Amino acid sequence: MAVTKLFFNARLKVMMVLAAAAGAVIALRLVDIQVLRHHAYQQMAERNRTQVIFQTAPRGRVFTADGVAIASNEPSFSFYYLGAGNKDPEYLGQLARDFAPRLKMKPEEVLAKLEEGAKSGKATVLAENLSTRGTVALQELQLYYPGVYLIEETKRSYPYGGLASHLLGYIGSMDDREWRNRDPRLGYRLNSKLGKNGIEKKFEKELKGADGGVYLEVDYRGRVKSIIQDKKWAAGSDVYLTLDFKLQQAAEEGLKNSNTGRGAAVAIDPRTGAVLALASAPAYDPNIFVQYSDEDNSKTSKKINEYNLAIQGIYPPASTFKIITAAAALEDGHIDVNHKINCPGHYDSGPRVFKCWSRHGPVDFFDGMSNSCDVYFYTVAAQIGAASIERIQRLFMFGRQTGIDLPGEKAGNLYGPTRRARNKTYWFIGDTLNLSIGQGELLVTPIKLAQFAAAVASRGNVYRPYYVEKIVSNQTGKTEIVGQTEILQKAELKPQTYDLLFKALKHTVDDGTARRAKIKGLDVYGKTGTAQNPHGDDHGWFMAFAGREGEEPSIALAVFVEFGKGGSSAAGPIARSMLEAYFDIEKPAPKKAAAPQAPVRPDEDYDELLTAGEQNGGI
Structure with a gap:
């Protein structure tokens, strides 16, 4: 009986200990829930509802x-x-x-x-x-x-x-x-x-x-x-960008409707360096990346051409570069602008014959520029030497990036005897002749040529192009000015040199190869160029700057049409449309088609003078 009582008391004590332990666990759990991790459990409960x-x-x-x-x-x-x-x-x-x-x-x-x-x-x-x-x-x-x-x-x-x-x-x-x-x-x-x-x-x-x-x-x-x-x-x-909407539209439509649909157009304000238009063709529609998911997108391709030809495409500037050759000759005082040089359609350099795109006869400085006579510039370049031309190139920062704040910009290539000497290679008379008309190893981007046009228009200010004017906060209303005018370099030329360049480029638009850009009420200055292309049809360039009659130029532009065959025919109409859009000039009604004329044939002996592989700057 005593043993049974002891056993019962022992079991009771064990049960009391277990009960106490269980109570302690429950109490600790309550403390944990109510005190220690109250906030975490409250969030969990909140998420349940x-x-x-x-x-x-x-x-x-x-x-x-x-x-x-x-x-x-x-x-x-x-x-x-x-x-x-x-x-x-x-x-x-x-x-x-x-x-x-x-x-x-x-x-x-x-x-x-x-x-x-x-x-x-x-x-x-x-x-x-x-x-x-x-x-x-x-x-x-x-x-x-x-x-x-x-x-x-x-x-x-x-x-x-x-x-x-x-x-x-x-x-x-x-x-x-x-x-x-x-x-x-x-x-x-x-x-x-x-x-x-x-x-x-x-x-x-x-x-x-x-x-x-x-x-x-x-x-x-x-x-x-x-x-x-x-x-x-x-x-x-x-x-807020610096782009002009109508001007950008005109550039895009012009490139799209060109004879190849490939190219670039850049316009810059020559007073500030602000980019007024920057177009590259073919373009792409960024809406394809944000289409509604419940619409039929099966025919949409997201393979796009991100290559920005305006800042990444590098090509010879062709006859637009004759402005540099002319500036070099005028600065050195080696030419009389009224002196005439005879163009028989070719130039004999001794080792070989270099052709001109036409037989111009006697031409002075202004006719040589307006008719883009290669022989005139061959002759001038032989007189002044390639080093003088290279020096003017460097003043206008050829071979260097424009500095626009966009990734992937190419610098192009400076072409001259100094670079050759540095590489311990020879410079020949043929190199000088090629350089004078913007061919050979010389390469530029469309935005570089637009920067150059703006520099000539501003009489020497080589601006860093910028395309963002300001950023406006929708939360605070605060405006942050982003775009600022910055002159990278000053192309210091004699005032008379710029005066003569302006006169020659105006003559080129009024009576020469750039007549397509002649617009009533505007002072337009321009130059065409046709760049040789060993891989197919030649490329077309048109460089210009303009202002209202009697006013300083307010726009400078460069238009490039890849495989366009000719600068005047392919790029000229685009440049004209851009100027009309920028100055809000109403286009004239289309004229009736003129009666077809017989094609003009070159003289038979002209073709015999030309040899395969010769250089041609074109118009």
Whole structure:
């Protein structure tokens, strides 16, 4: 009996110890829940009845100098499944089958996203970037299917398609590298889009706004009971360019409708260095990267030509370079502008014969420039030497980048005896003759030639081109001035040299090869060029600057048509259209077609003088 009592007391003590231990565990757990991790558990409980749907902020717009938005935003919708909703497999399957056709997706794709959302319990994007038209049926269906929610956002839009596309760039989804290197202060998410090229990339920080979000209270089935908080987005800052909209349009249309559809056109304000137009053809439409997901995009190709020929294409400047040769001769005082040099259609250098594009007869300085006579410039170059020509090249910064703030700009190639001597190679008379008419190893980009045109127009100011004027914050209204005039170098020539160059270039437009740019009411100065191309048809150049009659030049431009065959015929009409657009000059009505004339044949003995492989600067 005593043994039994002792055994009972022992068991009672054990049970009391176990009970005490269990009570201690419960007490500790309560302390942990109520005190130590109260905030964390409170957030978990809160998430059981709330869902957060982020709203992407509208990107800042991009405007031309005259206030036209060439990059803006359009309404867009995203369709969400709230993970706290009905997770029954049969329900999810039915939901996927009903919504898939309206989302332009396969049912299994929709079901996979629904199951992912059901597992995570979080708001899951079923589809984004939906058009307004495509959301009508979705709005009706969400009444019958609790747990789905349609939210309004915005998408990037380029109202004028490919206009200035190589300058604007485009946006796209973040890749792994961009996600790793993202700025955490900008609030990117895994599905965020950002600038991939051009202005969209360069000014990503300014263009990206602050995203908003909708905090929803949902019931146990995921049905929205109320909006707890609607945190409004803040749009990104607007970027104002220096481009002139009508001028840019004229450049783009001219290149597109040229005989090859390939080339570039750049216009610069010779008073400031501001870029008025920058076009590269073929262009591309950046809208293909931001199309509505519920529209038919099957025929859209996202393979685009990102090559910006305006700053990356390098070609011989051909006869436009004769301005440099003329400046060298005028500076050295080796020529009398009234002295005439006879052009028989060729120039005998001794080792070989160099041809001219025509037989001009006796020509003085002004006729030699206006008729782009190669023989005249061959003769002048032989008199002054290549070193003088190279020196003027360097004054205008040939062979160097223009300094425009765009990636990938090519520098071209300076051509002269100094470079050859440095490389311990010989310089021949043929090199001097080629240099005088802008052929040989001399290479420039279209923007370099536009910079040169602006430098001549300003009588020596070699500007760094800039294309952004200001950035305006949509949140604070603050304006940041970005564009500033900067003179990289001063091409110091005698005032008389510039006077004679202006006179010769005006004569070229009024009575010479650049007549296509002659416009009533304007003082236009220009030069054509046809660059040899060993790989096919010759390239066409047209360089000009202009102002209203009696006023200083306010625009300088260079037009290049790849494989255009001739500068006057291919590039000249584009330059004229650009000038008419910039000065808002109404185009004259088209004239009736003239009666066809018999082709003009060169003299028979002219062709016999020319040998294969000779250089020709062209017009």
